[in-house]
Amino acid sequence: EETGEDENYEFGKGDFTEHACRYCGAQNPACVVRCNVPSCRKWFCNSRGNTSGSHIVNHLVRAKHKEVCLHKDSPLGETILECYNCGCRNVFLLGFISAKTESVVVLLCREPCLSVNALKDMNWDLSQWCPLIDDRCFLSWLVKVPSEQEQLRARQVTAQQINKVEELWKTNPDASLEDLEKPGVDDEPQPVAFKYEDAYQYQNVFAPLIKLEADYDKMMKESQSKDNVTIRWDVGLNKKRVAYFVFPKEDNELRLVPGDELRLRYSGDAAHPTWQSVGHVIKLTAQEEVALELRASQGVPIDLNHGFSVDFVWKSTSFDRMQGAMKTFAVDETSVSGYIYHHLLGHEVELQVVRNTLPRRFGAPGLPELNASQVFAVKSVLQKPISLIQGPPGTGKTVTSAAIVYHMAKQGQGQVLVCAPSNVAVDQLAEKISSTGLKVVRLCAKSREAVSSPVEHLTLHYQVRHLDASEKSELHKLQLLKDEQGELSSSDEKKFKALKRATEREILQSADVICCTCVGAGDPRLSNFRFRQVLIDESTQATEPECLIPLVLGVKQVILVGDHCQLGPVIMCKKAARAGLAQSLFERLVLLGHKPFRLQVQYRMHPSLSEFPSNSFYEGTLQNGVTINERQSTGIDFPWPVPNRPMFFYVQMGQEEISASGTSYLNRTEAANVEKIVTTFLRSGVVPSQIGVITPYEGQRAYIVNYMSRNGSLRQQLYKEIEVASVDSFQGREKDYIILSCVRSNEHQGIGFLNDPRRLNVALTRARYGIVILGNPKVLSKQPLWNGLLTHYKERECLVEGPLNNLKQSMVQFQKPKKIYS
Amino acid sequence: SIQVRQKVVQVDPKEEDDFDRELRALMQESIESRRSDLRARPALNMTIPMNVSEGIRDHPRAVEGESGEETVDEEGVSGALNNKVRVKVLVKRGNKQQTKQMFIPRDSSLVQSTKQQEAAELEE
Ligand SMILES: [Zn+2]
Ligand SMILES: [Zn+2]
Ligand SMILES: [Zn+2]
Numbered sequence: 009e010e011t012g013e014d015e016n017y018e019f020g021k022g023d024f025t026e027h028a029c030r031y032c033g034a035q036n037p038a039c040v041v042r043c044n045v046p047s048c049r050k051w052f053c054n055s056r057g058n059t060s061g062s063h064i065v066n067h068l069v070r071a072k073h074k075e076v077c078l079h080k081d082s083p084l085g086e087t088i089l090e091c092y093n094c095g096c097r098n099v100f101l102l103g104f105i106s107a108k109t110e111s112v113v114v115l116l117c118r119e120p121c122l123s124v125n126a127l128k129d130m131n132w133d134l135s136q137w138c139p140l141i142d143d144r145c146f147l148s149w150l151v152k153v154p155s156e157q158e159q160l161r162a163r164q165v166t167a168q169q170i171n172k173v174e175e176l177w178k179t180n181p182d183a184s185l186e187d188l189e190k191p192g193v194d195d196e197p198q199p200v201a202f203k204y205e206d207a208y209q210y211q212n213v214f215a216p217l218i219k220l221e222a223d224y225d226k227m228m229k230e231s232q233s234k235d236n237v238t239i240r241w242d243v244g245l246n247k248k249r250v251a252y253f254v255f256p257k258e259d260n261e262l263r264l265v266p267g268d269e270l271r272l273r274y275s276g277d278a279a280h281p282t283w284q285s286v287g288h289v290i291k292l293t294a295q296e297e298v299a300l301e302l303r304a305s306q307g308v309p310i311d312l313n314h315g316f317s318v319d320f321v322w323k324s325t326s327f328d329r330m331q332g333a334m335k336t337f338a339v340d341e342t343s344v345s346g347y348i349y350h351h352l353l354g355h356e357v358e359l360q361v362v363r364n365t366l367p368r369r370f371g372a373p374g375l376p377e378l379n380a381s382q383v384f385a386v387k388s389v390l391q392k393p394i395s396l397i398q399g400p401p402g403t404g405k406t407v408t409s410a411a412i413v414y415h416m417a418k419q420g421q422g423q424v425l426v427c428a429p430s431n432v433a434v435d436q437l438a439e440k441i442s443s444t445g446l447k448v449v450r451l452c453a454k455s456r457e458a459v460s461s462p463v464e465h466l467t468l469h470y471q472v473r474h475l476d477a478s479e480k481s482e483l484h485k486l487q488l489l490k491d492e493q494g495e496l497s498s499s500d501e502k503k504f505k506a507l508k509r510a511t512e513r514e515i516l517q518s519a520d521v522i523c524c525t526c527v528g529a530g531d532p533r534l535s536n537f538r539f540r541q542v543l544i545d546e547s548t549q550a551t552e553p554e555c556l557i558p559l560v561l562g563v564k565q566v567i568l569v570g571d572h573c574q575l576g577p578v579i580m581c582k583k584a585a586r587a588g589l590a591q592s593l594f595e596r597l598v599l600l601g602h603k604p605f606r607l608q609v610q611y612r613m614h615p616s617l618s619e620f621p622s623n624s625f626y627e628g629t630l631q632n633g634v635t636i637n638e639r640q641s642t643g644i645d646f647p648w649p650v651p652n653r654p655m656f657f658y659v660q661m662g663q664e665e666i667s668a669s670g671t672s673y674l675n676r677t678e679a680a681n682v683e684k685i686v687t688t689f690l691r692s693g694v695v696p697s698q699i700g701v702i703t704p705y706e707g708q709r710a711y712i713v714n715y716m717s718r719n720g721s722l723r724q725q726l727y728k729e730i731e732v733a734s735v736d737s738f739q740g741r742e743k744d745y746i747i748l749s750c751v752r753s754n755e756h757q758g759i760g761f762l763n764d765p766r767r768l769n770v771a772l773t774r775a776r777y778g779i780v781i782l783g784n785p786k787v788l789s790k791q792p793l794w795n796g797l798l799t800h801y802k803e804r805e806c807l808v809e810g811p812l813n814n815l816k817q818s819m820v821q822f823q824k825p826k827k828i829y830s
Numbered sequence: 831s832i833q834v835r836q837k838v839v840q841v842d843p844k845e846e847d848d849f850d851r852e853l854r855a856l857m858q859e860s861i862e863s864r865r866s867d868l869r870a871r872p873a874l875n876m877t878i879p880m881n882v883s884e885g886i887r888d889h890p891r892a893v894e895g896e897s898g899e900e901t902v903d904e905e906g907v908s909g910a911l912n913n914k915v916r917v918k919v920l921v922k923r924g925n926k927q928q929t930k931q932m933f934i935p936r937d938s939s940l941v942q943s944t945k946q947q948e949a950a951e952l953e954e
Binding site: 101666 | 842845846847848849852854865876878917921922929932934939941
């Protein structure tokens with residue numbers, strides 16, 4: 009608590025002096041700078057106020073302005089900040105260096121001047137380049153931070169207000185913060201509700217959100233063009249051209265996945281004409297290379313390797329299918345049963361029982377025995393028109409789902425449709441269901457037919473090729489011809505397509521179960537199919553409209569499987585996310601009072617590892633289906649601080665920094681210690697495939713991969729085989745040993761991605777035998793859940809520091825957790 | 831005078847993430863655009879003018895004529911001298927080189943080399 013004078017407490021009157029901060033009104037000339045963009049020229053101060061960056065940095069980032077000028081009464085006088093050598097004025101690139109032997113400093117840009125080799129020979133000390141903007145604030149000795157008094161008297165402006173006023177300035181540069189109060193400025197979309205009058209109202213809410221997300225996705229992907237791409241050429245087994253190249257990705261931003269379309273271009277030179285071709289991503293290599301299978305076979309400039317451009321080809325298919333499903337839901341009475349219609353809209357409906365004869369046993373052939381909670385789940389859902397199954401980590405969600413699908417298929421209600429938002433999950437389910445002896449067809453998007461799948465033999469395109477491979481078959485002959493020549497004459501192509509369509513239909517119709525992604529359920533090849541019984545796995549990772557696609561094919565009985573305590577769907581557009589698009593149908597039904605069946609026995613984690621997640625995320629209900637003995641790492645000599653408790657929090661105090669790409673974070677100290685831990689594991693007899701390194705930041709992921717291969721003391725190949733991935737991409741998977749690098753370590757900026765409790769849950773529940781967490785307790789302990797985790801580790805004497813071969817209990821003081829107001 | 835309770839600073843994590851993303855995007859775009867712009871490979875023009883270095887050697891605490899700063903720091907000159915170091919900031923006005931005097935914190939990484947130099951001077 010602070011006291012302050014309150015004499016001329018007059019903020020918000022709008023009559024500031026010219027150089028007053030446009031956000032907060034602070035007007036000390038030593039504390040303000042002017043944005044030097046001609047159309048802007050506004051002044052901002054260097055205080056953080058209620059935001060994590062100073063006002064001037066907030067403005068520059070939000071307005072994407074990059075130049076500033078100091079005040080005439082400031083120590084340096086009226087000066088535009090620029091690189092002493094080249095005149096570059098981009099403040100995000102500038103920093104000070106000092107002379108080796110004089111008390112002289114200059115501003116120098118990071119790119120390219122700081123890396124000019126000739127400078128090293130001169131009188132300048134390049135090792136201590138000191139960025140102008142540090143911790144999101146201008147260097148406070150250059151632009152002062154207003155005193156506490158000054159800050160208290162200034163307007164208390166929030167990040168939201170800053171955002172809005174910056175948005176407003178784009179159309180009205182003279183607007184003030186007061187103008188925000190006026191109506192019409194804030195055109196947030198209508199938020200999602202719990203209940204809807206009817207499917208039209210439902211559509212009215214969701215259609216604009218899907219549109220927002222689609223527009224954002226389009227804008228973002230189309231802005232991802234890259235020039236000067238270097239290509240490595242290859243030929244695939246199907247004789248198609250494959251181009252390999254590096255296409256940088258960012259945290260949480262564009263993630264390429266197999267099946268995405270990219271356009272490869274060459275602008276031409278004296279010896280080569282202009283060329284371009286579209287292709288499908290068929291895989292992403294461990295070296296972060298993209299493999300693109302080109303559509304064109306002729307005229308590919310394979311004698312060239314440099315100077316190509318790559319664009320993302322955005323396709324609206326998935327969004328169109330969501331919009332289509334909502335429309336069908338509204339206009340077609342037969343799209344879903346009456347009961348499901350009302351239940352989904354949140355109407356009170358009298359409970360209905362599905363009159364199905366129950367099987368005598370609830371397990372299924374080819375699957376492991378079910379435990380009590382699994383049997384209970386199978387039994388209950390078979391007689392309900394709509395059910396939710398919550399599967400915490402390692403509780404046998406897939407086996408339970410497969411058993412349910414087996415019994416539904418045996419009820420003779422027609423084919424069962426099984427979906428999940430991700431291809432990986434669909435493949436896993438298809439495999440499990442197939443092992444019960446049911447006839448399963450895995451329907452893949454056309455663009456993914458070249459992508460290798462672990463259930464290749466179940467895919468429709470594989471079955472089409474191998475159904476009738478006899479010499480006489482016309483389809484087979486044409487297929488061979490096409491493979492040989494790359495293409496067919498137009499009449500043959502027509503015939504080929506018709507034959508293929510007929511064969512596809514035949515195979516699909518003869519299946520007991522069809523598996524595809526939720527979006528895949530909108531495939532035209534299924535348009536004439538009706539499915540009364542639908543199971544959606546990972547449904548908590550799908551948006552509502554996405555979930556609706558498989559439902560509107562005539563569903564009468566639906567089972568949604570998922571876990572709303574793990575990560576939800578990824579929504580890129582903030583506005584849409586804020587309005588609630590990131591809330592899954594599963595989650596909404598839970599909020600409406602629909603109680604999910606919870607699978608309660610986990611078979612993954614050592615009991616010590618499941619304790620905290622069980623208590624923090626599942627009200628302590630998670631039971632252990634594995635014993636300590638079954639999870640004992642026999643013969644593994646690893647320095648766990650407490651025997652029989654294969655976990656520790658390894659205290660790290662190294663600073664975070666923005667990664668080389670400028671788009672993410674890394675933490676060198678943590679990376680170095682990750683390598684030491686990995687090496688210790690490997691030395692003690694653990695093999696690379698047992699270890700997973702996870703971190704929320706792409707920058708750290710890339711840095712760790714690089715660091716281990718350069719500095720690891722064992723054979724390089726061993727480190728290359730270790731999977732280093734993001735928390736999000738590890739959802740649904742497991743490893744024997746998990747090393748979690750938290751990365752964030754700073755005074756002011758908070759912990760970013762780590763804030764989401766669901767992400768922490770996912771991170772903590774991937775390991776079977778042991779987990780090591782690396783992080784800065786001082787920073788993490790500010791967040792209540794992390795504070796709880798740290799306390800848990802400390803109480804169990806698993807909060808340690810020091811060298812790995814001599815770990816000591818850490819006495820580091822935690823910070824008081826801040827309360828979260830939502 | 832009135833007691834003013836200091837507000838607990840609450841940063842909305844969503845805004846936070848969002849700001850973070852935009853800052854990083856801006857950084858990346860800045861670096862990338864400079865990297866790909868081949869014209870931005872300037873000739874070196876980084877020599878320290880003779881008058882500047884000589885000025886420092888002759889009068890280590892000399893006051894530069896055109897500087898506006900000596901006593902701007904509220905801690906006063908003596909305070910400034912205790913935990914701050916006086917440096918000259920070299921800037922260009924058009925083609926002319928100018929120096930401005932400033933105080934920077936002694937613990938700034940930038941001062942390390944200057945400190946060493948001072949130590950060397952003391953030994954002389
Ligand atoms: Zn501006
Ligand atoms: Zn301000
Ligand atoms: Zn420069």
